[in-house]
Amino acid sequence: MEAAKKLQRYFICLQCAEDKPTKAETLRKEIAAMEEESKLKDELIQKQENRIQDWKNEFKHLLDKHKAELERV
Numbered sequence: 001m002e003a004a005k006k007l008q009r010y011f012i013c014l015q016c017a018e019d020k021p022t023k024a025e026t027l028r029k030e031i032a033a034m035e036e037e038s039k040l041k042d043e044l045i046q047k048q049e050n051r052i053q054d055w056k057n058e059f060k061h062l063l064d065k066h067k068a069e070l071e072r073v
Contacts, residue, residue, distance in 0.1 A: 021029070
């Protein structure tokens with residue numbers, strides 16, 4: 001009877017081990033998630049840089065406009 005319980009525990013442990021992903025699989029998933037997050041953040045950074053560049057251009061245009069007005073006066 002005791003041997004049957006040990007065998008049953010052994011097979012249950014084997015079954016649980018099969019359901020768990022390996023360390024390598026877990027790391028691959030984490031790396032993929034980090035790469036995706038990095039990609040999204042890079043896109044956000046690029047959008048912000050474009051927005052800042054647009055603002056710089058707009059401010060330069062306004063500055064030139066004000067300088068031209070001051071020169072007329």
